[in-house]
Amino acid sequence: MQQEIKTSRTARFTVFSILLLVMLLAACGVNKDKPSETSSITPQATNTESTETAAGSSETPSPSGTEQxxxxxxxxxxxxxxxxxxxxxxxxxxxxASELLAVGVTPIGAGDNSFKIIFTQKEMAGVEKIGDPPNAEKILELSPDLIIAPTVFQEIYPEPMEQLAKIAPIFYVSFDQDxxxxxxxxxxDLVGKSTEAKQWIADYEKEAQTAREQVKTAxxxxxxxxxxxxxxxxxxYLNRNFAGYMLHSGLQVHPPEAVAAEIEKNKNGSAFEISLEKLPEYAADHMFIIVRGEGDDQGAFQEIEKSALWKNLxxxxxxxxxxxxxxKYYGSDIVTIRETMKEAVEMLTK
Incomplete structure (x- = not known):
């Protein structure tokens, strides 16, 4: 009798051991396929290292598992x-605005000059005009979380900019740079599109190199x-707007010595005024002329055209x-630079 009881207990223990082993194996299989929820990291959460960017920005690392x-x-x-x-x-x-559009970001509002850029007018459809000077009431209605403005705004519109600073953070950018x-x-960098900007610049450099070679040959x-x-x-015009940057930095054509000397004084300068008598000193083998198509400017140019000084250039x-x-050539933005470069090549290589 005792032997039967012992045998029965042994059998039950053996069955229990087998069941326990099966359950443990099943549990191991589940754990292997399903990662621990507490250790999961999203792609965004991995980018927590302190960085110094083109805009001079830095972020403080967050402890693992905390909110970014x-x-x-x-x-x-x-x-x-x-x-x-x-x-x-x-x-x-x-x-x-053109720089934002170039990396795929459409602003919700923009200053008047941004709507004058011929090459981005389609992309600006639906963007609100904030006026010039900026209209604080209009901007308040738009509820921005970031305002980008040139440093000259603080100089010429101090009171409006003081009002805007109460609405959203303002990042000031100087025109006095490349x-x-x-x-x-x-x-x-401000909008998290540094990678897109690097690709745009790489594409531009390839186009510019080809354009320089064509012009040099011509x-x-x-x-x-x-x-x-x-x-x-x-x-x-020097090395900024109205084709200045596009010609001197983009195509890298040679300016006359007198113009080169002015560019040397101010690498990012816009323009300087001369008298008509000085025109031959600053004239070149190829001259790009900007005159509005109508009005007083056109009349002034017609007078110059009649002069012997002009005819002998x-x-x-x-x-x-x-x-x-x-x-078309009004802007100093990157899209205007890139697009007008194509037209300038055609003019110089004909």
Whole structure:
């Protein structure tokens, strides 16, 4: 009898051991296939290292498993530390709308100059105009989480900008720097699009290199300069707007010595005024001329055309003055630079 009981207990223990082993194996299989919830990390959460960016920004690392920071501190071109959203969604562009569009970000509002850029007018459809000077009431209605403005706004619109600072953080950008290699990366970093900016720049550099080779083959070491004629004023453009950057930094054509000396004084300068008598000193083998198509500016240019001084310029004698569309060449933004470069190549290589 005792032997039967012992045998029965042994059998039950054996069955229980087998069941326990099966359950343990099943549990191991589940754990292997399903990661622990407490150790899971999203792609966004992995980017917690302290970084220094083109805009002078830094983030503080967060302990593993804690909520990621919603803001970060960046240094603008006024040297101010500005706290901005890590991922701004509603951006106002006092200027620099083209730079935002180039990385796939459409501002919710923009200053008047942004709507004058011929090459981005379609993309600006639906963007609200904030006025010039910026209208604080209009901007308040738009509820921005970031405002990007040129430093000159603080100089010429101090009171409106003081009001805007109460609505959203303002990041100031100076025009006195390279538009493609300085301004553009800063703007892209603000909205988390540094990778897109690097790709845009890489594509631009390939286009620019091809364009330079074409122009070099066509005109060799000929000089090129840009003039704008207005009523009562004649200006020579340097290395920024109205094709200045596109020609001198993009295509890297040679300016006359007098113009090169002015560029040397101010690498990011816009323009300087000369008298009509000085025109031959600043003229070049190829001359880009900017004159509005109607009004007093056109009348002023017609007077210059009649002068012997104009007719004796080498570029005029050789039929090499090139007339630019004022509205098309107006901007100093990166999209205008890239697009007008294509047209300038056609003009210089004909």
């Amino acid at each position: 920071p919603k803001t970060r501190t960046v240094k603008d071109d006024l040297g101010r530390n500005v706290e901005i959203p890590v991922a701004p969604k509603r951006v106002i562009a006092g200027e620099f 538009p493609i290699y300085d301004i553009f990366p800063k703007i892209a 005109i060799g070491d000929d000089t090129v300069t840009i003039f704008r004629v207005e009523k009562g004023r004649l200006r020579v 080498p570029a005029v004698k050789n039929n090499k003055p090139h007339f630019l569309d004022t509205d």
